[in-house]
Amino acid sequence: MKDIVRSQLYQLRKERVIWLVFIGVLLIPFIGILAEGVINCEGDYPTQTYLSDMSIISISGSLMFVFSFTGFVCCGDFGDKTSNYEIMTGHRRIEVYFGRVIPCLAVGVICFIIIISAPIIVNTAMHGWGNQLDMGQTLLRYTLLIFPIIRIFCTAIFISFVVKNAYILMAVGYGAFVLSGIGAVFFKEGKSLFLGLTNINMLCMFDSWSTYGLEGNENYIYDASLSAGQISGTIIVSLVVSVIFLYLGYVFFHTDDLN
Numbered sequence: 001m002k003d004i005v006r007s008q009l010y011q012l013r014k015e016r017v018i019w020l021v022f023i024g025v026l027l028i029p030f031i032g033i034l035a036e037g038v039i040n041c042e043g044d045y046p047t048q049t050y051l052s053d054m055s056i057i058s059i060s061g062s063l064m065f066v067f068s069f070t071g072f073v074c075c076g077d078f079g080d081k082t083s084n085y086e087i088m089t090g091h092r093r094i095e096v097y098f099g100r101v102i103p104c105l106a107v108g109v110i111c112f113i114i115i116i117s118a119p120i121i122v123n124t125a126m127h128g129w130g131n132q133l134d135m136g137q138t139l140l141r142y143t144l145l146i147f148p149i150i151r152i153f154c155t156a157i158f159i160s161f162v163v164k165n166a167y168i169l170m171a172v173g174y175g176a177f178v179l180s181g182i183g184a185v186f187f188k189e190g191k192s193l194f195l196g197l198t199n200i201n202m203l204c205m206f207d208s209w210s211t212y213g214l215e216g217n218e219n220y221i222y223d224a225s226l227s228a229g230q231i232s233g234t235i236i237v238s239l240v241v242s243v244i245f246l247y248l249g250y251v252f253f254h255t256d257d258l259n
Helices: 003-012 016-042 049-053 056-074 082-086 093-129 135-144 145-162 166-181 195-202 230-255
Strands: 207-212 218-223
Touching: 003 056, 003 093, 016 056, 016 093, 056 093, 056 145, 056 166, 056 195, 082 093, 093 135, 093 145, 135 145, 135 195, 135 230, 145 166, 145 195, 145 207, 145 230, 195 207, 195 218
Parallel strands: none
Antiparallel strands: 207 218
16 A cells, blocks of 8 residues: 555646646635735734635635545546556555545645645734734634544545546535635535534634724624534544545445446
8 A cells, every 4th residue: 555655646746737726726815815905904914804804715715626636636547547457466445545545635634734824824924913813712723624624535535436537526626615715605604513614614704793993993803712512523523524434435446346
């Protein structure tokens, strides 16, 4: 299985489409930061404002990357029958399967962390954090995002071994991007653990209140705290669903004739 993992990592370096998608998704929040900072806030755009207003855009873009990346890693070799050759040369199906799942999850999660953290780091360096949003509680929320995104990765892995077409996964990723991007309409009140998207929505949406000052300026107060049930539920549900989809993906691949 180590040989398959190494082969996948080597092949990833040559997949230009994947890295073009990664760069494009990474640039989306930076464009928004520049636009909001210059136009709406006269250059003053603290990170707490970015997180409350635009963080969902970064997360939405990452979903497009998740499905595109998974498609190329997990089913990019079905077209040239590489998986068949690996089995014919003595590799077991479980090795062929997890030889793709492991690099997909490892590299994919690292790329996701870069996508969501880079805009926060840059914006904080440029405009500061702000005084109304607790940094520790916010970092906890964004750390917990790793669990539902692993869940979505595992769902994408299952789909990839069913459809065996990377471009179909890219189309699914685009659909997830659109749905999540307009989450203010479809998932505004959806903050449950039932779906990966609603779980992400729960972690990215802060409770906020606004008051008006004597000069008519609007001041916001944010609450980023999470209950113990929300924290444990995010971790447990995400891991359970991830295991289920990885198992279903292997069962399908194990019985597939690979034609």
